[in-house]
Amino acid sequence: MNPISKTLVLLLAGGVGSRLNILVQSRAKPAVPFGGLYRIIDFSLSNVMNSGLTQVGVLTQYKPLSLMNHLGNGAAWDLAGRSRGIKILPPRTGSKNSDWYKGTADAVRQNIDFIKAHPSQEILILSGDHIYHMDFDQMIQAHRQKKADITIGMMVVPKEDIHQFGAGITNDEGRIVEWEEKPKVARTDLASMGIYVFDSNYLLALLNENREEVDFGMHLIPKAISRDNVYAYRFNDYWRDVGTVQAYWQANMDILHEGSGISPEAWGIRPNVEASGRMADRCPARFGAKALVSNSMISSGCEINGEVINSILSPGVVVGEGAVIRDSVLIDDCQIGEGALIDLVIMDKRVRVGRHAVVGSGDKRTVNVAHPSHLYTGITLLGKGAQVPDGAVVGRNCIVNPGRLPHDFPSLHVGSGMTV
Amino acid sequence: MKQKPTTLAMVLAGGRVDELNVLTYYRPKSAVPFGGFARVIDFPLSNLMNSGLEQVAILSQFRSFSLINHIGSGAAWDMIGRYRGISILPPSTGHASSNWYRGSADSVYQNIDFIRYHNPDCVLILSGDHIYHMNYQALIDYHKDKDADLTMACLPVPMTAAHRFGVADIDDEDGAVGGRVWRYKEKPQQAKFNWASMTVFCFKPEALLKTLTDNAQEDTSFEFGKDIIPRMLADQRRVYGYKFDGYWGYTRTIEEYWQTSMDLLGPQPKIDLERWGLRTNLEHRDIRDYQPLKIGDHGTIRDSLVYNGCVIEGTVERSVLFPGVHIKPGAVVRDSVLFFNNQVQAGARLTKVVSDVNSSFGEDAVVGANESSSEQEVTVLGWDNHIPKGTVIGSDCTIYPHLRPEKFGRTIKNGEIIR
Secondary structure (H helix, E strand, O other): OOOOOOEEEEOOOOOOOOHHHHHHHOOHHOOOOEEEEHHHHHHHHHHHOOOOOEEEEEEEEOOOOOHHHOOOOOOOHOOOOEEEEEEEEOOOOOOOEEOOOOHHHHHHOOOOHHHHHHOOOEEEEEEEEEEOOOHHHHHHHHHHHHHOOOOEEEEEEHHHHHHHOOOEOOOOEEEEEEEEEEEOOOOOEEEEEEEEEEEEHHHHHHHHHHOOOOHHHHHHHHHHHHHOOEEEEOOOEEEEEOOHHHHHHHHHHHHHOOOOOOOOOOOOOOOOOOOOOOOHHHOOOOOEEEEHHHHOOEEOOOOOOEEEEEEEOOOOOOOOOOOEEEEOOOOOOOOOOOOOOOOEEEEEOOOOEOOOOOOOOOOOOOOOOOOOOOOOOEEEEEEEOOOEEOOOOOOOOOEEEEOOOHHOOOOOOOOOOOOO | OOOOEEEEEEEEEEEEEEHHHHHHHOOOOOHHEEEEEEOOHHHHHHHHHOOOOEEEEEEEEOOHHHHHHHHHHHHHHHHOOOEEEEEOOOOOOOOOOOOOOHHHHHHHHHHHHHHHHHOOOOEEEEEOOOOEEEHHHHHHHHHOOOOOOEEEEEEEEHHEEEHEEEEEOOOOOOOOEEEEEEEEEEEOOOOOEEEEEEEHHHHHHHHHHHHHHHHHHOOOOOOOOHHHHHHHHHOOOOEEEEEEEOOEEOOOHHHHHHHHHOOOOOOOOOOOOOHHHHOOOOOHHHHHHHHOOEEEOEEEEEEEEEEEOOOOOOOOEEEEEOOOOOOOOEEEEEEOOOOOEEEOOOOOEEOOOOEOOOEEOOOOEEEEEEOOOOOOOEEEEEEOOOOOOOOOEHHHOOOOOOOOOOHHEEOOOOOOEEE
């Protein structure tokens, strides 16, 4: 019999992920749909389930409704039962003041009562933002073996990317001896994945030291490294922070390519089929007599009468006759009119593209005028429920904001880099 | 305010159909897969859910495991809650004797206590074996309106086919809606009327209990069609027919099963799963864990239904594929129904094949109807068969479940039965 897990999981799911632009306008980053049937947080939660961990607190702050809806009672990840549970932990007012979470460590500190109510040997702190497959049990075993105070999941990244991460320098035993948060000059290529195993008593004591220390990477980790036992746990497989439009698109495309290292099914990733989108109500995908599909993933409830190439379709997408979809990610219930051409586009839920409209045409180098740092590789974004009129032509790096209707379009031609 | 349910539904799910043979070798008819992800019984269960009837019993006897597994907690059809539930009622030993269900009516008779316990206003008895979409509430309303003892749903069949059904003579008391049933014949050799019973019965409980008791004490056969309806007519009870004019898939032969599956396809399918609101239990066989359908660079799918978890690298036309089917490059599958986890290796060709779960077709195997031949009957494979590389199997063949590879000679001729 499996003993009851001695590790409590805290999942940080409060991130805004603002570089995902309109995809996070009404939901937190962990709740962004991914890979046809999933949401980003399904990867972390399924890893938790597959590692045999059974008690989870989810710390939310930014637009948590979609996320709460998705988590339900946690049964999708086998987190409902006598010794199992998942709790949403939003910010709340205390006896003295009302506090929003001021940082990752502050969020955990404000939930010390939850930690104490679930006595544990270790606390595993994760982010709900990443796409990867990892056995946390092995990491916990390594933590115990080293008798560490903290063990940090770390992976090798290209040196030019190290400035986005917490960077660690280790000695021969894997002990971290130096730490730099988001260093400007790269001295190491070992980056923190934001996955920490803490000895529970150690964490409680550490949090208690100074309330001004609100962030793990900025404050608590460097301090711990300077005086306590902090070890790196190396991870060498597929891991992506899909925090930008480009990275989000690329990770989706990776699923289509054998050998890219990502495979939700082989990884045992589970969506919540009963949550919104309701895969439970979806029938098998229906292919018409003129359907042409290659190198794509199509979810249940889709109806394909046109052509789909190198694309990922979530449940309920309807593709009209003669329409062509290429290199795109279409989220639930989009409807593509007859003869429409879609190239390099991410569409949020319930977008409707009119007949013979063209979305994604022109020069990929014309960056988005309003958000040049978000859209610069040619990807066009269509927001939730937007409707592109019949015959319209929408360029590259464009944004059509959620809910825009045909009469909101200033003309039938939306040039590259423009926003509707 | 929603009150305690007044209708108790009982689904007859115990039957095995001889003609479906290899598909019902290890499961009752009601648990046979249908529609690319579901089971036959999902149709009546979804109808019940969509009709707001959520107090349900399932009477099951033959190899119930697959069915029990499929029903799970009932949550898939929203049948879990204070006044919502599915109970599976297998045969049980009583004080005096241990009795298997001796027929459809006997299975209900042996559960009279269950009916009394629920104390409903009406008892809706359904077969779990048919493919159709029906609002039972309309039938129940008509039944109450007529103050009937029994109201049965019927649909017209060709006079020449009437010998396969129980047929009723319904008058035009309420025109196209329904009327009084004056005569009824179970599988008549020479039919004089042609309203076929769909095995959807709404009973007034006291009439049901009395007739079941008389039947149990006086007769030697215990079937609704053959015994209960004639008995009620003989007792001058108020028996009404509710006229149904929708699609009804009667799948008692392999050919009918195949044809009904083909009715899922085409631009205006006769069976519209989306509109019918069909639901299944995604926990069963872990359907929920599959990723979306993956189509390779050279895959082609036309005029077909394909569920999550399939990987298509070959060609699929006019077919229904259940989760986990892999079609390798160069393989061609036409006019076929492949159940869960079938594997079709490179270069294999399947035409008009129904293949049960976990079977595989070796490289370059040719199975089923040959386009140049006049023989175009369905070839059916039982579960867990592994057809060796290069094997040729003709049309109208029956392959029993779980055979050793030696059983497959190089060529299996049209119409052969391999067991």
